[in-house]
Amino acid sequence: MEGLIMAAQLLLGLSILVGLHELGHLVAAKVFGMRVEKYSIGFPPKIFGVKVGETEYSIGALPLGGFVKISGMIDESLDTHQLATEPKPWEFRSKPAWQRLIVMLGGIIINVITGIIIFIGLQYFLGDRYFSVDEVNKHGIYVTELGEEIGLQDGDKIIKLNGKEFENFNDARNPNFLLETGSFYTVLRNGKEVDIPIPADFIGRLSDKNVNKNFMDIRIPFKVEKLQQGSNAEKGGLKADDVIVAVNDQPINYLHEFRAVLQSNKNKEVAVKVKRDEGEKLLNIQVDKKGEVGFFIKYLLEPSIKNYSLSESVKLGTVEAFAVITVQLKAFNKIFQGDVSASDSLSGPIGIAQIFGGTWDWVKFWTITGMLSMVLAFMNLLPIPALDGGHVVFLSYEIVSGRPPSDKFLEASQKIGMVLLLCLMVFAFGNDIYKLF
Structure with a gap:
């Protein structure tokens, strides 16, 4: 049953995000008079489809993605037969480069807006519920083996992060803090202040499938x-x-x-x-x-509860949404520096389903979906052919230089990008399966 709940949450979350992402492309294309031939949530084979006007709306049997097919565009379908004819007024390739750029950014923009709205809603309707540092430090923390390895001890009282006092104890486990270069805890131990540096490879060690992820937590009577x-x-x-x-x-x-x-x-x-x-x-x-x-x-600890007005929620929710992007950038930096293994950090569908968990918690569901929306926007903006970011790079080149890359170059780039993405998907699936055992 837990596996079914994990899968159901994953599919619902991805369907929402992919559906909105592709809708962003579709709406932008139609605004500029481009013909959208297909809009699909999920990949073929097709389960269901209905044609409305010039566009077929469908649901595919493979639910881990989706696509829109815009006339006259070299995309993942690699359908290039239209390119042998003169551009039609309704085709993607006949429109100004700035319009095509907006179409390619449409999905990313929608995902960013979705993530921000979700985090604003969570702040407005739920507020913050957390344990303050003062409340936690009535009893201190307990640590697992990994916590002991970096120098923390049972009963430590964390009083500062990077030399600064803080209020919300959750900040002590925030990925932004853990990924920051040179981060350190200041703890009160036996009446003395002790600095505990966070190793550069800590996130990588925390991602190890054999390690207890909860390296330290609150001692709760x-x-x-x-x-x-x-x-x-x-x-x-x-x-x-x-x-x-x-x-x-x-x-x-x-x-x-x-x-x-x-x-x-x-x-x-x-x-x-x-x-x-x-x-x-x-x-x-x-x-x-x-x-x-x-x-x-x-x-037998008293949580702190903060409720926010709509204007406060807009500010805090927006900051929280973009903090997800900051974490991604810091994580990529750690990977490139060799401090963190890509295999430890990368998760595919199985890993994401495990993050949702085996019980249906709507607050957790929307929190994770909001995070995934921002991650999807970030990943799609990467300058890889076949991703939106690859198209953005080529269109930006066209706007700056005044001439577009050749159709043959775009087609070859698309093929290379598809191979790269396929290899990444295989790696992610294989990595998920490896982590299970």
Whole structure:
């Protein structure tokens, strides 16, 4: 079931983004009087299609993409038979270069607008919910093996990022911070300030399939909020407001400790000591095959909540959307410098589906879809033939020089670009499959 939910979220997200991207090309083309022959979400073979006016609108069986076919344009279809005749007034090639440039930028512009709107909506309707540094530092952090490798320790209290104080603890794990050259934490440890530098290859190590991605997190004290009806916790006698203090004689102070001991006792009965009212109770509770007992958790840390006006949301949402592009640029820089492996950083459809996760969470869905919209815009702007960015380069050359590249050159470039993209897709799929094992 989790796999189906992952796949459904991936397909819905990509269908929305690809559909809007290609719609951007279509609308721009029609505005300038170009004939659009086909508009498809998904690649052939065609499942369904309907012709409206001069354009056939269809859905393809391969849902990981889409296309528009504009008359008189050398595109991924490599249909060049029209080029042997004189340009018709409705063809792409007969229009001024600036109009053709806008058509090629249409999809990118729509994806940027979509990403910005999604992030504005998330800010306006949800605001920010986070743990402040002051709240987190009541108990400090815990770290996994990778966190220990870079010098962090259980109980550290992060007080500065790159020498500056900060409020939102999420900033300490923000990719923009982790990718910045020379980044470092300042932590309070045993009453002393200690600087912890972030290694240049840290993101690459974090991307390793054998590494726990959550290299550090908040130590959260907790109690039982309420029980799931018919759960093992209820059968074992656990009650709302119980505070779990030990499992199998192992002291429990924080949520991550409790979860770890349950994971190591799947399908076993454990002795759970709880603090209840003024006394303590010892309960025997069965752990299920997922490492759970069945109750809702009440955090004993107070989150900070900020709500924003529409004008504030527009500003913050726009900044957050373009921060995705900044992360991409920093990641590419790390790859080119050799600090990060391309295989560790690149994800295909399987990897993206795993990011969505196996439970349907609309907030997470729209957050990831907004990020993907900005990434799709960025990737399409890369100057690779067969991508929009390749067309943009050739059209910019034509505008500056006053003469277009030859049709043969454009056709050859398109073929080279298609081969490059095909190789990239094969690599991404293969890389995803490798990471599964």
